[in-house]
Amino acid sequence: MVTLEIANEIRKKQENPLIGEWRMHAALLQEGIKASPRTCGRIMAKNRALYGWGKPKGPAKPKKEMPFKATRRHEYWSIDIRYIEHHQLPKIKGPVYAISILENFSRMLLASAISERQDTSAYLRVLAQALRNYGAPEAIVTDSGGVFYSKRAMAIYEALDIRKERIDPRQSWQNYIEAHFGIMRLLADCYLNKASTLYDMNKAHRKFIRDYNCQIHFAHRERNDNHHSPQDVLRGVLARTLPAPTLARIFFATEFTRHLDRSGYIRFRRWRFYAEAGLAKRDVQVSIYTSTLKIEYQETELAFYTMEWEDNKRIKEVKNPRLIETGYRSPQLTLWTLGPDEWLLFLKLPDYAARKKPQRKPDVIQLPLPDLDENQRQQVSS
Structure with a gap:
C-alpha cells in the first residue's frame, strides 16, 4: 500500500530528472521502503502531470546512416544464416539453419531454405536459386562468416562480376537481413518450432516466405504509389540475367x-x-x-x-x-519402413562384358567334289 510518506519521498527523489522507475525502486529499497518499480513509475507519472515536469530525455544520439541502403533494385543483396534451435525434429541433434537472401531496396526475400548444415554447399544452393530466378546483383552484403568467403564462393562472385561487401565487426544492424530475422521470429517461429518432420518445417517456411513477401512492410508505409509490400515494390524487376548454361558451368x-x-x-x-x-x-x-x-x-x-x-x-x-x-x-x-x-x-553395376567379334562367313561356299573311280574319270576326260 502506498502511503503519503512514500509518495512524498518519491517526489523529493524526482529532483533528479534522469532517474527512472527502476532506480527509484532501488533507492527506496535502500531506505527500507518497499515499492515495486511499476508502482514507482505510476507515482512518478502523476507527479510529472501535477507539477508540469517534462519526462526526461536522454542525450541526443546521432542517427546512424545505413551504409548499404539501396537506391535502386538489386543494388545490394543482404545474406545471412539464422539458427533455429528450439525445433522438435527428433532426428536432428543441434540447430537447423535458415539461409536467406534479401533484396535491400524492396526488402523482398528472394530465396531462403531450411538446411541441416551451414556449409558452403548449402549456402551456394540458395545463392544459385536466387541468381537463377532474379539475375545477378551489383553487390552482396554479409558478415565475415567463413561460408561467404570460401574459395568456391569468392570464385563465383568474381565469375559473375558481383562486388562483395562486408559489414563492420559487431555491427549487425548494417545488414538488412537482421531486421528480417526479427520478423521471421514473430511470424514463423511458432510453426517452425512445432514441426515434427523436416517436411513440415519446410512447408511452414514456404508459407512464411509467401506471407512475408505479400504483406505490407513497415519500410514502405509512406510510399505514395500504393506499393507497400516487398513483392509490389520489386514488381518483378530482374537484375542482370544470366543464361542457365552459364550458371550451370559456374556452379x-x-x-x-x-x-x-x-x-x-x-x-x-x-x-x-x-x-x-x-x-x-x-x-x-x-x-x-x-x-x-x-x-x-x-x-x-x-x-x-x-x-x-x-x-x-x-x-x-x-x-x-x-x-x-x-x-x-x-x-x-510398403510392408515395412526401412531407415x-x-x-x-x-x-x-557390373562392367559391360567385352563384345565378341563376329566371324565373317564367306559369301560363296565351295561344295565338296565327289570322289570318282578310274572308269568314271576316263569317261569324264573323254
Missing part, C-alpha cells in the same frame, strides 16, 4: 537429366543412385561439382552423394549418402 561442372526407374533409382556412370520412389518414372536433374553429386526434381533437392573419381570419368567410390525429406510419396504402400542405413542407397 557445377556438369548437369545431366536422368530417368527414375520404378524403384526411384537413376543409373549414372555404371552406378545406381536412389533419389525418390514417389517420383518413379519421372525425369530428374543430376548436378556434379567436384566430388558432390546432387539429384533434384523441379528445384526440390532429393539426395546428395560424395564420390571419389578414378580418372575424372569413372566413379571409384561413393560414400556419405544424404536423402532430403520431401512431400513426395509412392502410391505403392537409410538398412537398405542400399547406391550400388555399383
Whole structure:
C-alpha cells in the first residue's frame, strides 16, 4: 500500500530528472521502503502531470546512416544464416539453419531454405536459386562468416562480376537481413518450432516466405504509389540475367537429366543412385561439382552423394549418402519402413562384358567334289 510518506519521498527523489522507475525502486529499497518499480513509475507519472515536469530525455544520439541502403533494385543483396534451435525434429541433434537472401531496396526475400548444415554447399544452393530466378546483383552484403568467403564462393562472385561487401565487426544492424530475422521470429517461429518432420518445417517456411513477401512492410508505409509490400515494390524487376548454361558451368561442372526407374533409382556412370520412389518414372536433374553429386526434381533437392573419381570419368567410390525429406510419396504402400542405413542407397553395376567379334562367313561356299573311280574319270576326260 502506498502511503503519503512514500509518495512524498518519491517526489523529493524526482529532483533528479534522469532517474527512472527502476532506480527509484532501488533507492527506496535502500531506505527500507518497499515499492515495486511499476508502482514507482505510476507515482512518478502523476507527479510529472501535477507539477508540469517534462519526462526526461536522454542525450541526443546521432542517427546512424545505413551504409548499404539501396537506391535502386538489386543494388545490394543482404545474406545471412539464422539458427533455429528450439525445433522438435527428433532426428536432428543441434540447430537447423535458415539461409536467406534479401533484396535491400524492396526488402523482398528472394530465396531462403531450411538446411541441416551451414556449409558452403548449402549456402551456394540458395545463392544459385536466387541468381537463377532474379539475375545477378551489383553487390552482396554479409558478415565475415567463413561460408561467404570460401574459395568456391569468392570464385563465383568474381565469375559473375558481383562486388562483395562486408559489414563492420559487431555491427549487425548494417545488414538488412537482421531486421528480417526479427520478423521471421514473430511470424514463423511458432510453426517452425512445432514441426515434427523436416517436411513440415519446410512447408511452414514456404508459407512464411509467401506471407512475408505479400504483406505490407513497415519500410514502405509512406510510399505514395500504393506499393507497400516487398513483392509490389520489386514488381518483378530482374537484375542482370544470366543464361542457365552459364550458371550451370559456374556452379557445377556438369548437369545431366536422368530417368527414375520404378524403384526411384537413376543409373549414372555404371552406378545406381536412389533419389525418390514417389517420383518413379519421372525425369530428374543430376548436378556434379567436384566430388558432390546432387539429384533434384523441379528445384526440390532429393539426395546428395560424395564420390571419389578414378580418372575424372569413372566413379571409384561413393560414400556419405544424404536423402532430403520431401512431400513426395509412392502410391505403392510398403510392408515395412526401412531407415537409410538398412537398405542400399547406391550400388555399383557390373562392367559391360567385352563384345565378341563376329566371324565373317564367306559369301560363296565351295561344295565338296565327289570322289570318282578310274572308269568314271576316263569317261569324264573323254
